[in-house]
Each structure stands twice: as C-alpha cells, then as structure tokens.
Amino acid sequence: MTTTETAPAVVPDFGDDAEERKICFICSKGNLDMAYPALIMANGALTEGAEVDIFFTFWGMDMINKGTWDKLQFSMLGNTAMHMPGSSKHIPQGLGGLPGMTGYATKMLKKQIADLDVPEVPEFLQMLHDMGARLWACKMSVDMMGLTKDDMYEGVEDIINVNEFIELSSGAQVIFV
Amino acid sequence: MAVTTIANHEVHVDDEGFMTSYDEWDEEVGAALASQIGIDMTEEHWRVVKFLREDFKDQGETATIRRVSTVGGIPTKELFVLFPKKPAKKMAYVAGLPKPKGCV
Numbered sequence A: 001m002t003t004t005e006t007a008p009a010v011v012p013d014f015g016d017d018a019e020e021r022k023i024c025f026i027c028s029k030g031n032l033d034m035a036y037p038a039l040i041m042a043n044g045a046l047t048e049g050a051e052v053d054i055f056f057t058f059w060g061m062d063m064i065n066k067g068t069w070d071k072l073q074f075s076m077l078g079n080t081a082m083h084m085p086g087s088s089k090h091i092p093q094g095l096g097g098l099p100g101m102t103g104y105a106t107k108m109l110k111k112q113i114a115d116l117d118v119p120e121v122p123e124f125l126q127m128l129h130d131m132g133a134r135l136w137a138c139k140m141s142v143d144m145m146g147l148t149k150d151d152m153y154e155g156v157e158d159i160i161n162v163n164e165f166i167e168l169s170s171g172a173q174v175i176f177v
Numbered sequence B: 001m002a003v004t005t006i007a008n009h010e011v012h013v014d015d016e017g018f019m020t021s022y023d024e025w026d027e028e029v030g031a032a033l034a035s036q037i038g039i040d041m042t043e044e045h046w047r048v049v050k051f052l053r054e055d056f057k058d059q060g061e062t063a064t065i066r067r068v069s070t071v072g073g074i075p076t077k078e079l080f081v082l083f084p085k086k087p088a089k090k091m092a093y094v095a096g097l098p099k100p101k102g103c104v
Helices: A032-047 A058-063 A091-095 A101-115 A119-132 A140-143 A163-168 B027-036 B043-059 B065-070 B077-084 B087-094
Strands: A024-025 A050-056 A135-136 A154-161 A173-176 B002-008 B009-011
Touching: A024 A032, A024 A058, A032 A050, A032 A101, A032 A119, A032 B087, A050 A058, A058 A135, A058 A140, A091 A101, A101 B087, A119 A135, A135 A140, A135 A163, A140 A154, A154 A163, B002 B027, B009 B027, B027 B043, B027 B087, B043 B065, B043 B077, B043 B087, B065 B077, B065 B087, B077 B087
Parallel strands: A024 A050, A024 A173, A050 A135, A135 A154
Antiparallel strands: B002 B009
C-alpha cells in the first residue's frame, strides 16, 4: 500500500517537552512608538509558548492608565530617523516643533500600524492578557503619579515594588524598553 | 523537500514536516497530522482548521492568531486551549499550511 520511495514522516518539534521559557518585559516609555516593541515581542513570546510578565514603570504607566492608554502620541522631535513618506530624505527636525505636528505624526503612525491589522494599545493589552500575559504596575510610579488600581486597566494583576519584580523575574530573560 | 506518507496519502513536506502543497491535504490527512502532535480533533478544532484553509485560499498566506480571532471569530483564549502552547504553528501544521509569517 505504501510506496518505498517516501521518506518517514517528520513531525515538527513544537518544544512541548522543553523547559518552560520565561520572558519579562519592562515598559518604561509612554510614547506611541515605544509602546509597541514590548507588546509585539510579548505577543510573539506567548504564541511561542513562553510565560510572559510585563512590568510597567515611569512613563510606561501611560500604557495601562485608562485615562491615557488610548491617547499615546508620537513626536518627530528627537527622532532623526524620520523620512518623507516613501523616501530616504530626512524631515528637518525643526518641523517636528510646529504646532499640530505631533498630532499629525501620531495619526500617520496609527494608520500605518492599523493597516497591518495590529491593534491599538488598549486592545493589544487585552489580547495579551487573554493569551496569559501577567501585567504589573510599578509601586514607585503609582505613588509618584498619584494613581490607584482603579485608574488602571482591569487586567493589571497588581501594584508591585521593585523587589517583588526582581523576585518574579528570577530565571527569566528580561527585556527593557 | 521530501515526500512522505500520511494516512496513506503521499504528501510533500518541508524539512520540519509542514506540508507544502495546498491540494494534497484532506480531512483524513489533517486528523493524522493532529494525532502526530497529540491533538484529537473536535468540532472546534475543525472550525479553526477550516477557517485557516479558506483564508489561505483567499489571502495566499496563513492567518495569524489575531486574524483567526478578529476575522474567523474564534477567541484567542480558545486557540490556546485547542492548540496548546504554540497555537499559531500547530494549527497551521494541522491545516497543511506554512507557518504564519505575520508578527501579530
């Protein structure tokens, strides 16, 4: 019934028996463009079967603060990698300081991200939470900014101090953004 | 690229064992691929696999987890239950499709 020329079936190694990989991300920035790297990497890590924790600190608090998480902005200022659309020509830095430019740049970036069907920050966090990521808020930042857990996305597990974060990231790979 | 026999069907596979010819797949092959990675196909599994097959036919690439959830209407949480740990790769494997290329 079977032919002799066929090779034995190769079954992909999905690493089910491999030791659990654990990755912790630290989100310290509240700029739109700096919110995405950790979210995208965390998504990749989760779909690769890794255990994921995300610790939000300093300006990264804006990513989980319900008052700000859908209002993150992107500024051209200080970003020398800004080009004219579809060109390698740099946009002069001074333009970034003109009134309305941050709003315009934010709108453009959001559109480019949406065109790839990548969700906005609130939906992205909900998706990661659904996939099993654990989200943590930094105690010092919460105190500094006068926030409470009620200000934050419900998916945030808890407010923890740095010692607790160091403890929970034991044995994990840590990526600081 | 090698030819191997799965559920009495001769199929082309890549080095990792993912099928490379869309038309060589049928449900019998799908069930055999699933059982090779320890998955017993249920109606819910088939719903995911059928969406992936249809979507691939339209789009020419394998849907990501997000696409299965937003376009296929199958919640992300459920995908992690049906195809544990590495749902994106596992569901593509069972559906006889390449691994998804999209990042999100």
